[in-house]
Amino acid sequence: MQDARQDEQFDMIRTWLLPDVPVLDGDEDFGSYLKRIGFTDAQIRYAQRMFVNAEGDSLPNISATAALGEIHEKANGQGDFRVLDGYDTLAKHLAEGLDIRLNTPITAIDWSASQVQVTTGSGTFEADQVVITIPLGVLQADTITFIPDLPADKQNAIRNTRMGPGLKMIYRFREPILPPDIMALFSNSLPPMWWSPSFGHNTDQTVWTAFATGDWARELMALGDEGALAKGLETLRIELDMPELQPEAMHLMNWTAEPYTRGAYSVALPVYPNTRDELARPVGRLYWAGEHTAAHGFSSTIHGAYVSGVRAAKEVLAAVSRQQAVS
Numbered sequence: 001m002q003d004a005r006q007d008e009q010f011d012m013i014r015t016w017l018l019p020d021v022p023v024l025d026g027d028e029d030f031g032s033y034l035k036r037i038g039f040t041d042a043q044i045r046y047a048q049r050m051f052v053n054a055e056g057d058s059l060p061n062i063s064a065t066a067a068l069g070e071i072h073e074k075a076n077g078q079g080d081f082r083v084l085d086g087y088d089t090l091a092k093h094l095a096e097g098l099d100i101r102l103n104t105p106i107t108a109i110d111w112s113a114s115q116v117q118v119t120t121g122s123g124t125f126e127a128d129q130v131v132i133t134i135p136l137g138v139l140q141a142d143t144i145t146f147i148p149d150l151p152a153d154k155q156n157a158i159r160n161t162r163m164g165p166g167l168k169m170i171y172r173f174r175e176p177i178l179p180p181d182i183m184a185l186f187s188n189s190l191p192p193m194w195w196s197p198s199f200g201h202n203t204d205q206t207v208w209t210a211f212a213t214g215d216w217a218r219e220l221m222a223l224g225d226e227g228a229l230a231k232g233l234e235t236l237r238i239e240l241d242m243p244e245l246q247p248e249a250m251h252l253m254n255w256t257a258e259p260y261t262r263g264a265y266s267v268a269l270p271v272y273p274n275t276r277d278e279l280a281r282p283v284g285r286l287y288w289a290g291e292h293t294a295a296h297g298f299s300s301t302i303h304g305a306y307v308s309g310v311r312a313a314k315e316v317l318a319a320v321s322r323q324q325a326v327s
């Protein structure tokens, strides 16, 4: 275990300075870019494991232009923090005083007239302006009918941005399976990374979570839920040399299979680094928010979703005051 901690492939906190090499004309994928600037295979594998989970897909599927934009973005905060009372407290706080209808899936948005009509399973709503925060994966699934169809530029941006696959496998054991000073476990097998969500908290580290995106997630999904959980356990048994290791409970969360997300978060594909600008652009009385409409560095995150909502609200207010000035 000590050896593993000193191996550059498995070191948890590792930094390489990126030389100032421009991306090829017309963009390239981030894996090719890293190879071109001299990253070794071991460094690329490390970047794949540490960086890609945050980016939502494997290196060959990520735009180098977008990835570098995110790496160099300095305005997006100071790292990760945990909301100790649970993330839902944030949503509850933001929702205070608002009329929010849960369990009301939208099936159609008619924006052909001056009033937008939004059809849901519980009736139709009318509004002067509508802010659409539907996840990219749901927009791609065409489960919502737009009347008339969205313009070609918007449709192309929806198609040419990927909703990356992502899944978590969570195992609870009767006893801690690693010493308390170890927070993460890396493997050359599948899945490549686990961590204990209880690390640093006053609880036993009996819960271990594996998070996989990109090709790792695709490989696990191909095994089915039970097969993926069994594969994760097998890898854990081998890595820890504990062939009898048995969890008390295990659970798989597959965001790609969730009908109201259909993926983990958006990915800027090579050659299409700027689709998020088009995803954010208002169309008539339709305004767009959600992580996939946020700028690089903010996309794929909660704070990105939040700032995109603030931006869309400002766009609506500006449109309303323009209309009031005219009338």
Ligand SMILES: Cc1cc2nc3c(=O)[nH]c(=O)nc-3n(C[C@H](O)[C@H](O)[C@H](O)COP(=O)(O)OP(=O)(O)OC[C@H]3O[C@@H](n4cnc5c(N)ncnc54)[C@H](O)[C@@H]3O)c2cc1C
Residues within 6 Å of the ligand: 080, 104, 105, 106, 107, 133, 134, 135, 138, 144, 166, 168, 255, 259, 260, 261, 263, 264, 265, 289, 290, 291, 292, 299, 300, 301, 302, 303, 305
């Ligand atoms: C495993 C995982 C871990 C993550 N960890 C972090 C993290 O640590 N930090 C971070 O900043 N970000 C994290 N993210 C990303 C973050 O969760 C997302 O970027 C963020 O939730 C996106 O917000 P959103 O409002 O765009 O979309 P969502 O949060 O997906 O909200 C969209 C809403 O639209 C609803 N909806 C869908 N279809 C319909 C329909 N037809 N009618 C009506 N409503 C509909 C959905 O039910 C949902 O409530 C993580 C994501 C995943 C999957």
